[in-house]
Amino acid sequence: MTDGENQKSNAVVTTGTGWERELYYDDDLSKHPVVRELSAVFPDDFLDAVRFRNETTIYVTPARFRDIAMYMRDHEKLQINFLSDLTAVDMLNLRTAPRFDVTAQLYSIPNRVRLRMKTSIDDGQSVPSLVPVFNGANWMERECYDMFGIFFEGHPNLRRILLQDDWDEGHPLRKDYPTRGWKDFPVYNKERTIRRTKTRWTGRGV
């Protein structure tokens, strides 16, 4: 059942068609097939493309976040059919507005290329949910909501997932959330939640 003789026999496409794997890693970003396609099909909603350490990041508007993902999934040649990861980054300390970057790590299993798709939103603004495109987005978006308070429009079951349902301290991965939580943060919590006790040797409170 093994077939290791000719590793190149099933390469995705032949050269010269404009869909080679090399083009995804070409220094000239405009040759990147995703960039090429999206700027033709979604000229208003495809904002930017960035390359760092051989990884491509595309920026899209939140309005067409899902549509672009669905377009790339169903595209005959792009076949970006796998959602590796979906998360958000709180850009509070890096820029003034918009606040969050919602980041989807996409992957094409047939083409073997990665792509990072980003969209920027403000606090309170919602992003279209990717659940109708990738079922796996369900829990990722729930976690994103849990940790950042980002609403995913159209998500079937947007509940907290890692924190308990009655967590009332907000969303912990935001940059303005103190590492020890609000309740133990002395500026916000004047009353100590841990009781002061006198130690035996020093007599001082701990």
Place this chain on the structure above:
Amino acid sequence: MGDQPIWITFIVTFVIMIVLLTSMAYTTWYERKVLARFQDRIGPTRTGPAGLLQPLADAVKLMGKEDLIPEAADRKVFYFAPMITFITAILAAAVIPWGGTIELFGQSVNLYPTDLNVGALFILATGSIGVYGIILGGWSSGNRYSLLGAIRSAAQVISYELILGFSLVGIFIITGTMSLKEIMFRQHETISFGPFEIANWFVLSQPLAFVLFVIAAVAETNRAPFDLPEAESELVAGFMTEYSAMRFALYFLGEYISMIIMSLFASTLFLGGTSGPGADTYWPLGIMWLVLKAIAFLFFYIWLRATLPRFRFDQLMGLAWKVLLPLAILNIALTAFFRLIGNGQVF
């Protein structure tokens, strides 16, 4: 039964009870040791030589623990449910014969508590009462895992008791009796097989029934791979989830006593009981043979537990009703047919 004074019966029963309760404690030790060998371990070693005092330590621990009763429990039922299992398990020992009538200190002593003429069915009957301990224990705990375990157990025991009963019918047809003593002594006879004389054990004439009996006996005592009522992986501990301390121990002991009784029962019915070299002249040898057979059967129980995964519930019921029951009926029909041939009523 009438030929000995009743106080001798009491003494015999007392001795059998003591031996049974001790052996039950040591069955736990035996299982732990054998299982450990199967699993590349050495088992209990710390309490006494080779861990021989481990059952005592366990008993002390279990008696010393707090007896918890959950708030949602039905207290009265919860209280006596384990006892049903325990008592009915011990009750079944009443009809197991350990030999014939012997002369001891000038008295004739029967080596069996009673020779009931429906002895085989009596064991099945105690088993069917014993299931109440499981169902009521599961229900009264007020726990859903326990309830599921109880339901599974009820369905399982009813199904497999049927097969257990049916697998015995072949022997009843051959011997024409249901008394365990008579069945056992029928196996002391030898049959000549060419130049060889071999014992007339019913495992030779009823091999299919023996296989069915073994499967049903394992299922009836809720042991692996049929230990669904207490499947620890999905139902935590099934009907015993909420039990602790001595009440848990009663269930535990009840299970081990059932195992021992089933081993003795199988040895008596199929493996010749006390039959063996020298057993006809020296009665202690007969008891030794019976014990050895029972120990071998117990070893088989533990072997199964160490080797096999657990059935799923629907597969278990499917096995009982779709495979074993038709085979049991086939066995009855075949046995009856050959019996008729033997009687000269057919050809």
Place this chain on the structure above:
Amino acid sequence: MEPTKTEFNVMESTQTDYSGTLMVEDEHELASGERVMTLNMGPQHPSTHGVMRVLLKLDGETVIECDPMIGYLHRGTEKLSETKRYAQIVPWTDRLDYTAAPQNNLGYVLAVEKLLGLNVPERAQYWRVIMVELSRLASHLVWLGTHALDIGALSMSLYTFREREMIMDIFETFCGARLTTNMMEIGGFSRPLPDTLIEQIRNFLRVFPNRITEYTDLLTANPIWLARTKGVGVITPEAATSYSLTGACLRGSGINYDIRKADPYLVYDQLDFEVPLGQFGDVFDRYLVRVEEMRQAHKIITQALNYIEHDDRPMMAYESAYVMPPHMGTMTTAEDMQRHFVWVIKGFSAPIGEVYHAIEHGKGEFGIHIVSDGGSMPYRMRIRTPDYVNLGVLPHMAQGAMLADMVALIGTIDIVLGSVDR
């Protein structure tokens, strides 16, 4: 700005996962549902592999709905990583999937090295491969033992843990720790190898193939095992892709996605091994795939060890800015001592940018996404653990399964709650 609204595409909804929509807190809302029993499986349940709670709605013993609830072991690793310097985060990754700590270390370390642009010496890369494959074996052995134990094969767990013990001993020889190894360092390995290590690994490699045969003898042809695993928990290839499954869950459904082949890291492109793929995507296929992966891991370790056994080259990248100076240098030269001081107290400044690096963890794709603002600590670090994403398919698989299948289904995903909850 108003929240943007897009019209919802109804046509797509047939393929969509609605798991957990039937979260009825009040039982009276199930008007005709007298036959439905709610069973709370966990958080203290022996077969949820840790502190997971699964809320089951049962019709008899048939599961009609399943809602996994996680987070009992949430320790906020991602938030904590934002307050730790890059080198300090490595021990935290041990605690994610504690059955395969070297793999977590490797995933993190490779992501940081990618961010920094570090080139690690070949010898260190080979040793990383050996350690990671050993740890993959350890992880698979724990999975096989517990999975078989769930289904009722009692002795299996003791057999697999016997071999895992040998691997743990190898780890102990290599780095001093057994479970939370903290093994990988940014830039390679800074310490020399112990003398007995290679002999120990050779010992293990000699006995292990026979031990795999023991496992398969006990399980693969066992009718009860087949009845419990065949046709249970089927995931179609489409569903597996859509649910973002990775690892054996995806390959068991027949989709060829192994990052070691698809997107090679370390020296995997120079090693000869095969990727096993299942055909039907049920529990049995995933079992076969994982067992075959153990054989392949054995093959990889043998090759790597044969290649690197008599090698004597350095194992640490020499990038003065990013790695700790050598121990002897710190003790003897002023420059190295100063660099050591700065490295320990202040750390190093990573370049501005963001990277995502995924490795093929024993359980699937383990990805680290680091956003760097140029400081000595990650601005945001996202840990994509395979178990968390794979667990999301449980409600899909559980529909219509029996209660006893639930333990097989939880077992076949191969979760470790430390990794799920992070």
Place this chain on the structure above:
Amino acid sequence: MSWELVFFAVFSAAMLLTGIGVVALENPVHSAISLVGCFINVAALFVMLGAEFLGVLQIIIYTGAVLVLVLFTIMLVDPNKLPAFYVGKPMQRNVSAIVGAILMVELGVAIVTRVALEQIGPHTNAMVDQMGGNVQAIGQVMLSEYALAFEVASLVLTVGVVGAVVVGLPNRLGALDTVTMSLGHSRGAEDAIAAGPKFESPMNIPAERYVAPVGERKVVMTKDPDKYTHPGETSK
């Protein structure tokens, strides 16, 4: 006073007490347990009469099988949730009293005719002993004299079993059509319900059943990452 009389008194008293318990106890499970006790005492009386076989059958069939199933059903029903109909209506009480009285009279008549008029049937103790025990006697009578009744009874039971299966066939998953959406977090719930559309339940779709292929199963081995990347390629 002979020991037999003492045992008889004990067993019958226990039987009567547990029989009263069946109707008097409030919890249906307790009633069922009483019934179990009653049956066991009946079995004991059978054994005292020398009919061990009947006694054992009483336990195996009635206690071990029938009552287990009854208990099984009762256990699953929460008595607090039963509709008022089952609690009992005045008419039911009256009818039950009348029926009970009629049965009592019938039983009395039977006993009186047997004992007082000495109309004892052909199966005397001597005859049973001659047949070789009560097991053999019952067997012979059942399969010769009452063979027709025996077969008819088994037919009736078969019909009963088939009927029970038909009545009890579940319409799987059909009962669940009400679905609500609950979003645990209070703040999240308000916003998310406003933001997203509601979905229909997927639970109406019957769960997919999969038949495991027969025969040996093998994994496909590949070294090429570009092969088998589309669904269904491996099974070709």
